[in-house]
Amino acid sequence: MASSFARVLSSKRKVGILSLVGAGSLTVGFFLNREQHVNAGANVRRIYPPSAEYPDLRKHNNCMASHLTPAVYAKLCDKSTPNGYTLDEAIQTGVDNPGHPFIKTVGMVAGDEESYEVFADLFNPVIKERHNGYDPCTMKHPTDLDSSKIRGGNFDEKYVLSSRVRTGRSIRGLSLPPACTRAERREVERVVIDAVAGLKGDLAGKYYSLTLMTDQEQQQLIDDHFLFDKPVSPLLTCAGMARDWPDARGIWHNNEKTFLVWVNEEDHTRVISMEKGGNMKRVFERFCKGLLEVERLIQEKGWEFMWNEHLGYILTCPSNLGTGLRAGVHVTLPRLSKDPRFPKILDNLRLQKRGTGGVDTAAVGSTFDISNLDRLGQSEVQLVQTVIDGVNYLIECEKRLEKGQDIKIPAPISQFK
Amino acid sequence: MPFGNTHNQLKMNYTAEQEYPDLSKHNNHMAKVLTLEMYANLRDKQTPSGFTVDDVIQTGVDNPGHPFIMTVGCVAGDEETYEVFKELLDPVIEDRHGGYKPTDKHKTDLNPDNLQGGDDLDPNYVLSSRVRTGRSIRGFCLPPHCSRGERRGIESLSVEALGSLDGDLKGKYYALKDMTEEEQQQLIDDHFLFDKPVSPLLLASGMARDWPDGRGIWHNDNKTFLVWVNEEDHLRVISMQKGGNMKEVFNRFCTGLTKIEELFKEKGHEFMWNEHLGYVLTCPSNLGTGLRGGVHVKLPNVSKHEKFGEILKRLRLQKRGTGGVDTAAVGGVFDISNADRLGFSEVELVQMVVDGVKLLVEMEKRLEAGQSIDDLMPEQK
Numbered sequence: 001m002a003s004s005f006a007r008v009l010s011s012k013r014k015v016g017i018l019s020l021v022g023a024g025s026l027t028v029g030f031f032l033n034r035e036q037h038v039n040a041g042a043n044v045r046r047i048y049p050p051s052a053e054y055p056d057l058r059k060h061n062n063c064m065a066s067h068l069t070p071a072v073y074a075k076l077c078d079k080s081t082p083n084g085y086t087l088d089e090a091i092q093t094g095v096d097n098p099g100h101p102f103i104k105t106v107g108m109v110a111g112d113e114e115s116y117e118v119f120a121d122l123f124n125p126v127i128k129e130r131h132n133g134y135d136p137c138t139m140k141h142p143t144d145l146d147s148s149k150i151r152g153g154n155f156d157e158k159y160v161l162s163s164r165v166r167t168g169r170s171i172r173g174l175s176l177p178p179a180c181t182r183a184e185r186r187e188v189e190r191v192v193i194d195a196v197a198g199l200k201g202d203l204a205g206k207y208y209s210l211t212l213m214t215d216q217e218q219q220q221l222i223d224d225h226f227l228f229d230k231p232v233s234p235l236l237t238c239a240g241m242a243r244d245w246p247d248a249r250g251i252w253h254n255n256e257k258t259f260l261v262w263v264n265e266e267d268h269t270r271v272i273s274m275e276k277g278g279n280m281k282r283v284f285e286r287f288c289k290g291l292l293e294v295e296r297l298i299q300e301k302g303w304e305f306m307w308n309e310h311l312g313y314i315l316t317c318p319s320n321l322g323t324g325l326r327a328g329v330h331v332t333l334p335r336l337s338k339d340p341r342f343p344k345i346l347d348n349l350r351l352q353k354r355g356t357g358g359v360d361t362a363a364v365g366s367t368f369d370i371s372n373l374d375r376l377g378q379s380e381v382q383l384v385q386t387v388i389d390g391v392n393y394l395i396e397c398e399k400r401l402e403k404g405q406d407i408k409i410p411a412p413i414s415q416f417k
Numbered sequence: 418m419p420f421g422n423t424h425n426q427l428k429m430n431y432t433a434e435q436e437y438p439d440l441s442k443h444n445n446h447m448a449k450v451l452t453l454e455m456y457a458n459l460r461d462k463q464t465p466s467g468f469t470v471d472d473v474i475q476t477g478v479d480n481p482g483h484p485f486i487m488t489v490g491c492v493a494g495d496e497e498t499y500e501v502f503k504e505l506l507d508p509v510i511e512d513r514h515g516g517y518k519p520t521d522k523h524k525t526d527l528n529p530d531n532l533q534g535g536d537d538l539d540p541n542y543v544l545s546s547r548v549r550t551g552r553s554i555r556g557f558c559l560p561p562h563c564s565r566g567e568r569r570g571i572e573s574l575s576v577e578a579l580g581s582l583d584g585d586l587k588g589k590y591y592a593l594k595d596m597t598e599e600e601q602q603q604l605i606d607d608h609f610l611f612d613k614p615v616s617p618l619l620l621a622s623g624m625a626r627d628w629p630d631g632r633g634i635w636h637n638d639n640k641t642f643l644v645w646v647n648e649e650d651h652l653r654v655i656s657m658q659k660g661g662n663m664k665e666v667f668n669r670f671c672t673g674l675t676k677i678e679e680l681f682k683e684k685g686h687e688f689m690w691n692e693h694l695g696y697v698l699t700c701p702s703n704l705g706t707g708l709r710g711g712v713h714v715k716l717p718n719v720s721k722h723e724k725f726g727e728i729l730k731r732l733r734l735q736k737r738g739t740g741g742v743d744t745a746a747v748g749g750v751f752d753i754s755n756a757d758r759l760g761f762s763e764v765e766l767v768q769m770v771v772d773g774v775k776l777l778v779e780m781e782k783r784l785e786a787g788q789s790i791d792d793l794m795p796e797q798k
Contacts (some may be wrong), residue, residue: 049566059594092627096628182435
């Protein structure tokens, strides 16, 4: 049974060393890789030399393509993680999706926790580029879910329509969505359902399995804007995340509809706290309380989240490492949004704007989704404070422009604290 | 995932029950056949190149199917798939190919002289004639499983072989990734250009990985003989021309295929073939001849006849719209082709098309003249 094998693993927070004993497996065995801490898996089948297998990345513009030189490819192409995940699998999404000249996608994913270690020669420069210079080799990522440290966070509801904080969590010992087997995915679902069933009070809620939900339940979830659908983005489907859909996928939410967990979509879990209005402080309080409670509940059963001190919380996409946190508001800024200084102001505040449909959508009217740019290198508390301070500044600008007063571009705030 | 051993390494830590897919809402050949017991028997096996039963069935698990259309739901990753996973694929093949048994033998006949007639289909009704098939190069993995290196190897071998064709077959190769805008437009105008697959049936099996690397189109200068490289199969070979001279189309088809096979053999390569399954292709539906021979034909009256479906069934033919599979007919013009692939030779299948289309055109003329077609009703072939 999977849960007993998970207990064999270290229950302390350190670099995920995974010794996998494959009963009845046909693989050759596990070779100790002298260069790395993790026991790499069996060598990969190769009939062609690396130069014949190296992908054609000349028309590509993503982080993977920027850093996957023929030398790095040759070094890593015959390695695999203890679970058997390979470099070719990790980069497949980036090979299949050359990218856009203006948008730089990441272009690779992790199949398991050990991917970040076994393929560090490629992941590290990608992480550094994506996370604006964060160096996993030398830097440490702070985790802080103490919401009492937040100052302010109650926005003027004339401007802020809703507030939301999201992150992801992975269950240590189980492969990630690009690589997991059906049984592993079902195990993730079981572990999470078990844990959320223990939530009480304002967090008590119900799980809706995608395979079993009724038409009425489905409609309600759509109306609440909670339902997620099978991924259509080729960035995700090429990485294999949508296999076996909708097996072991589901949505849990509390009865008050302010705390939501997605199971087995892009990550093992995505955790969302949200409310109408401007009380970001309360949203973040519930976020931390819920996350810590879920963590406690899974630990009772011998499980833990994937985490290490360099990369923080481990998720499928390198862009979500660290906190995996996006805290944001839907805010109306009719005058500020037309001011040519708006992009620079956002930039200096380390905020990003999106349309209210989420990433890559256009703003409707002058209502924007404003959230933190950074994920890794700052703690949850720091990032949410950045959003609070930043949004306050934006509202101040809007108010000043309403009165015909001038506004100032703020000094850029420092990135790594 | 294709080209990885992830599934085999991990899944053996779980029981067959825990790994067995939920097929309760599925309607494809794989789902009809794959019991828990069969899955348990097969899940620890892999072909020499590492293809597993989970790789075979992934497309069928991801695409439950349509209540009215029965898809196959499995693919082969290499030639050995059909042997290692016989327990699953034999019943799928039997179901898909009209009762073809594991002990049956398939006959290959690419001698165009054996085709009778076919040069006189009325061009007032038959607008174009076409024969296509696929070929796989022995020793290489198939599109769901091949690595970039293998795919490029297939491409360069094919380009070399095709480069040696001469006479009526002399032509040129257009690699998808190097094609100029003008070349691309010309190929689109000629209706030759294939695009990255969008069907989830194909995407879920991993065939579109690394697109457009290693993919291309070769055609002869006369634009009557065409080869697709590394689309759904290693090679798809197409002979086509306007009008109703199916004999000429089939002649060129056989000559071209035979020449290409010789050229590959000169380099020490052969096509995947065995006497039970005939030519081995990625999808079990294309085994045997892999041949679809057909015409675009005007049948506005016959197609409205209440017995149209029955007539086609008896003639062992199928209808499609002129956009290909799953399209609707436009202006009474249908794509009529053989329904079978395996268990009949190439000559036999094209003969059925020639004879059948001749009959359909005769029926069309009768109905145009307001006469009955009852005496023309065929027997079940």
